[in-house]
Amino acid sequence: MLGFLQRFFSKDKAFYQSIKNLLGFYPNNIVFYQKAFRHKSVATKDHDSNERLEYLGDAVFGAIIAHYLYQRFPYKDEGFLTQMRSKLVNRSHLNSLSRKMGLDNMIQYYNESASGYKSLHGDAFEALIGAIYLDKGFNFTQNFIINHIIKLHIDIDHFVNTEFDYKSKLLNWAQKEKKQLRFDTKEEVLKNNDRKFTVTLFINEKEISTGIDFSKKKAEQQAAQKAFSQFVQ
Amino acid sequence: MLGFLQRFFSKDKAFYQSIKNLLGFYPNNIVFYQKAFRHKSVATKDHDSNERLEYLGDAVFGAIIAHYLYQRFPYKDEGFLTQMRSKLVNRSHLNSLSRKMGLDNMIQYYNESASGYKSLHGDAFEALIGAIYLDKGFNFTQNFIINHIIKLHIDIDHFVNTEFDYKSKLLNWAQKEKKQLRFDTKEEVLKNNDRKFTVTLFINEKEISTGIDFSKKKAEQQAAQKAFSQFVQ
Numbered sequence: 001m002l003g004f005l006q007r008f009f010s011k012d013k014a015f016y017q018s019i020k021n022l023l024g025f026y027p028n029n030i031v032f033y034q035k036a037f038r039h040k041s042v043a044t045k046d047h048d049s050n051e052r053l054e055y056l057g058d059a060v061f062g063a064i065i066a067h068y069l070y071q072r073f074p075y076k077d078e079g080f081l082t083q084m085r086s087k088l089v090n091r092s093h094l095n096s097l098s099r100k101m102g103l104d105n106m107i108q109y110y111n112e113s114a115s116g117y118k119s120l121h122g123d124a125f126e127a128l129i130g131a132i133y134l135d136k137g138f139n140f141t142q143n144f145i146i147n148h149i150i151k152l153h154i155d156i157d158h159f160v161n162t163e164f165d166y167k168s169k170l171l172n173w174a175q176k177e178k179k180q181l182r183f184d185t186k187e188e189v190l191k192n193n194d195r196k197f198t199v200t201l202f203i204n205e206k207e208i209s210t211g212i213d214f215s216k217k218k219a220e221q222q223a224a225q226k227a228f229s230q231f232v233q
Numbered sequence: 234m235l236g237f238l239q240r241f242f243s244k245d246k247a248f249y250q251s252i253k254n255l256l257g258f259y260p261n262n263i264v265f266y267q268k269a270f271r272h273k274s275v276a277t278k279d280h281d282s283n284e285r286l287e288y289l290g291d292a293v294f295g296a297i298i299a300h301y302l303y304q305r306f307p308y309k310d311e312g313f314l315t316q317m318r319s320k321l322v323n324r325s326h327l328n329s330l331s332r333k334m335g336l337d338n339m340i341q342y343y344n345e346s347a348s349g350y351k352s353l354h355g356d357a358f359e360a361l362i363g364a365i366y367l368d369k370g371f372n373f374t375q376n377f378i379i380n381h382i383i384k385l386h387i388d389i390d391h392f393v394n395t396e397f398d399y400k401s402k403l404l405n406w407a408q409k410e411k412k413q414l415r416f417d418t419k420e421e422v423l424k425n426n427d428r429k430f431t432v433t434l435f436i437n438e439k440e441i442s443t444g445i446d447f448s449k450k451k452a453e454q455q456a457a458q459k460a461f462s463q464f465v466q
Contacts (some may be wrong), residue, residue: 062295063292070289082288112377138375210442211442
């Protein structure tokens with residue numbers, strides 16, 4: 001009842017309503033949600049931006065996705081689960097989720113420099129998860145993510161079938177940006193006859209990253225992934 | 234009542250009791266806990282080892298620690314919180330937590346190859362968190378971690394004051410193992426006059442890892458951390 005009164009006699013009535021329209025529920029404490037949408041470029045005080053909520057939401061979203069995949073794929077090993085989770089929580093997927101959910105219009109940021117904020121949308125998405133978690137608790141957040149995010153916006157089967165191929169993505173990027181890529185592979189035979197591959201990735205002949213694995217392909221992907229998160233994402 | 238009957242008339246009565254002695258509560262479903270302590274070296278079937286629980290527990294522990302630090306340090310920024318979390322969840326800290334909690338005696342593994350399992354204890358710790366979470370839910374797990382792990386076994390202030398210095402740890406390791414370390418630093422001046430450092434770490438003149446940052450010290454730590462997790466942890 002108090003919540004009802006607050007909601008309808010508050011100067012923030014419009015904000016309550018827009019959260020309801022966006023997420024399907026009324027918040028208890030709107031301060032969390034207001035903060036979730038406040039990019040640091042418009043925060044007036046320290047700790048008044050969404051950065052701390054983003055840190056929290058990232059961890060909570062990771063745990064909920066981990067559990068969801070654990071249940072959805074009872075016969076898959078932890079390598080598969082870990083890889084699926086990385087695909088779902090990577091920055092470019094979060095940016096796209098944020099847009100699909102329509103968070104764009106809610107985010108407050110300083111316009112002039114917006115083009116420099118590559119992760120503006122994904123960060124706000126994570127901060128919003130942090131806000132829901134603090135406002136409503138873990139179980140509510142888990143239900144919300146499953147019913148309002150995964151079911152509506154994530155095609156899990158698509159992710160199962162798509163290898164997130166960092167090397168190909170990086171090659172596409174390099175072609176577009178007219179950069180030259182080179183993968184250098186060193187192979188080492190270990191005592192037990194396993195072979196270890198060290199792949200070093202150069203962009204325009206500058207060494208960028210290294211991947212090490214018993215499989216050459218995985219070592220390449222590892223090196224490509226590191227470069228991808230630095231340059232493309 | 235059913236739980237009580239199961240507990241006292243079950244062939245697993247001793248296991249129920251040992252979980253109670255170890256953790257302070259009786260499990261609802263002991264299957265989760267039995268699996269949590271089963272290293273893959275003794276698992277007879279696929280998915281019968283603790284690896285999937287470890288994947289889940291890692292994510293759940295991460296979220297609970299993230300929230301704990303968020304509340305404990307209301308005026309710290311997300312950089313501080315992220316760094317603190319890394320210190321608490323890194324493999325060597327989890328190995329040590331696992332020993333402090335006395336999980337050693339519970340873990341089942343194939344003895345002959347035990348010296349090769351550097352993360353046996355930390356993995357079982359994470360798997361146990363996954364088991365508690367599946368058995369008892371998030372809120373119970375959160376209370377357990379705060380009251381039975383953090384309060385008893387983690388000196389948070391110690392972690393605040395201790396920089397986790399991977400370079401020093403690696404230098405210590407190298408001296409002990411008689412390995413030769415070399416850090417190669419390349420400096421690049423960017424368009425906006427920022428300087429970017431690329432530090433490449435060699436062990437016995439073999440290139441191992443790379444760190445890139447605007448601070449030379451951070452780039453070194455990054456390279457050292459990658460090597461640390463490969464060789465030392």
